C-alpha cells in the first residue's frame with residue numbers, strides 16, 4: 001500500500017464522509033503541489049481560491065513562523081499587535097471604515113447578516129434578499145442565504161428572514177423587496193454557481209434600488225475578493241460601492257481568517273456585546289494576512305492576475321475554436337470558467353491524471369483559479385495539458 005492509500009484508509013475510517021476525495025497533498029511551492037507519493041501537480045485551484053499568494057510564499061511562512069513563536073492567541077479581551085494594523089490596511093483598500101474579524105467565509109457573512117438586522121431593527125426590518133444560484137456558506141443562516149436548494153435539502157427548517165431573486169435580473173430583485181427588507185446580498189462574480197460575473201447594469205441598478213428603498217447593499221467577496229479578479233475586490237469592477245462586504249478564502253495567504261468590513265457610516269452599528277469570536281483576528285492569523293496582503297501589493301499581483309487571466313482566457317478561446325465540447329469561456333482576472341457541453345467532473349479527473357488540478361463547479365463548468373503568482377510558462381503548460389485531455 002502506498003502512502004496515499006494508507007491515508008485514504010485512515011480517512012475513511014475516522015473522518016465524517018462529508019467530502020468526496022482520494023488524493024493526499026503534502027507539500028506545495030508557488031503554483032505546484034506534491035501528493036503523498038511524490039507526484040507533482042500544476043495547481044490551478046489554489047485550495048479553492050485560498051492560496052492567492054501561492055503555496056508557502058516565503059514572506060507568509062516567515063510571518064507565521066515568527067508570530068507562532070511570539071504569541072499565537074490572546075483572545076479579544078486584549079488588543080494584539082496585528083489586528084489593528086490589518087484592519088487599517090483593509091480599510092485603505094476597501095471602504096474606509098472598520099472591520100470585524102472571524103475565521104471563515106460563512107462567519108464573515110453571518111456578521112453581515114447581524115449588522116444588517118441590527119441596523120434595521122428599530123424599524124422592524126430584517127429580511128435579506130439573496131440571489132438564486134449563489135453560494136454563501138454552510139452554517140444554517142448562510143446555507144439559507146445560499147440560493148440553491150441542493151445545499152438545503154434535509155436541513156429544514158431554514159432560518160427565517162431570507163428571500164430570493166434572480167441574479168442579473170433587477171426586476172426580480174425589485175419584486176422580492178418588501179417593507180421588511182433590510183439588505184440585498186450579491187456576489188460580484190458567482191463562484192460556486194459557475195463563474196458568472198454580474199452585469200454592470202445589474203450592479204448599478206442594485207445600488208440605485210438600495211438607495212431608493214434605504215437598503216444595505218452587501219457583497220460576498222469570499223471567493224472573488226483579495227485580488228482574484230485583478231482588482232482587490234470584485235465589486236471594484238463596477239461603478240458602485242457596497243455598504244459592507246465579507247471576505248475570507250484568500251485573505252490569509254493560506255491561513256484561516258475571515259472578515260466583514262463596512263463603510264464609516266455602518267462601522268459602529270455592532271457595539272460591545274453584540275458580536276464576538278474567540279478565534280477571530282488572532283495575532284497569528286492577522287500576521288499571516290498582513291504578510292499576504294503586503295505580498296499582493298509588493299509583487300504587483302493585481303496586475304499579474306489581470307495579465308495572466310487575459311492570457312488564460314485567450315488560450316481557452318483558442319482551444320474552443322478547435323474543441324467542439326467547449327461552450328463558453330468567461331470570468332474576470334484569474335477567476336476563470338470553462339463551460340463544457342457535458343459533465344465537468346470526468347474532465348477534471350482526467351486533467352488531474354495529466355498533472356493539472358482544477359475544480360468542476362455547477363454541472364458542466366471547469367473552474368480555473370490559479371495562485372495570483374502564476375507565470376506565463378505555467379499558463380502555457382496548463383493550456384497544453386488541457387488541449388491534450390480534451
Ligand SMILES: *Cc1c(COP(=O)(O)O)cnc(C)c1O
Nearest residue numbers: 104105106135136137191222223
Ligand atoms: C467559499 C465561500 C463561502 C464560504 O466560506 P467558508 O470559509 O467555507 O465558510 C462563502 N461565500 C462564497 C462566495 C464562497 O465562495
